[in-house]
Amino acid sequence: MKILIIEDEAEMSRNMQTTMEKENYLVEVVSSYKEALSKIGIYDYDCILLDISLPDGNGLELLKILKDKGLSDAVIIVSAKDSLDDRILGLNLGADDYLPKPFHMAELNARVKAILRRRKFDGSNVLEFSNLKIDIDHHQVKIDGKELELNRKEFDVLLYLSINKNRLVSKTALAEHVWGDNIDQADSFEFIYSQIKNLRKKLTTAKALPEIKAVYGIGYKLISQ
Structure with missing residues (x-):
């Protein structure tokens, strides 16, 4: 399984990467809107962990681009923005889940697994x-x-x-x-x-x-x- 982490906070990014790699996922990491746009324009991913507050752009725009192109990558928004409006907007744009910061890595891992089971394996392990x-x-x-x-x-x-x-x-x-x-x-x-x-x-x-x-x-x- 191939995961893309889009996160500009270095420590958070490292923790997420370590957690995903312990599950034997292939993990790629970017920290900016520009880098992320380049990645999703070239490669396919099973799941994207998306921070919507990036230093050079809004992650929700990346989500909109993904869905407008008809790409099937699963997306979990991971963000310090925990307002109801942000959640509704993200889910309406096509995100599969919304995980507000701070969160336990065990919960992130569980949510990734749940989405992959649902999308790739008809809900089964x-x-x-x-x-x-x-x-x-x-x-x-x-x-x-x-x-x-x-x-x-x-x-x-x-x-x-x-x-x-x-x-x-x-x-x-x-x-x-x-x-x-x-x-x-x-x-x-x-x-x-x-x-x-x-x-x-x-x-x-x-x-x-x-x-x-x-x-x-x-x-x-x-x-x-």
Whole structure:
């Protein structure tokens, strides 16, 4: 899961990032309206944590841009502005939740999980596809009830393909979602090929019915045999 934190308070930003990374989310952080506008114009995120009081602009304008473009990124507003008008405006503009500062990081974590469950997994903690079962909260994969050992990136690749099962996922989209904007520094997609190769081998050995199909030159699709 890929999270964008838009927050100009350094200590708050660090605490939020640490909390999200402990849950094994891929986290990117920006501290200004300009940086945030650049990010949401290029990349997709599963959840955006948005402070509406930024030094160079209003976060609600970013929310409006997201929704006007029809982007599906979930948004939780995290703000010291706790007026009823701000809450109503943010929710009317399309925010999924509004968390006033100060808040406990445990509550932030719970709200992120709740939104991801609702948006990505039909309200469940578990995603199932044929004899494959993925427990999102515990980062656990089982085939026919037997646990499959995966490293973090293999898990992230499988989860993203499972969320998009039976749909073609481009190499670029997969790379951005699992590795973040650091892929801009990569010369090739060799690192993706390596993870896919290892993941396929483990799925085959475990007799998984879902398989990763390569569409030459484009990307990958998780289908069931």
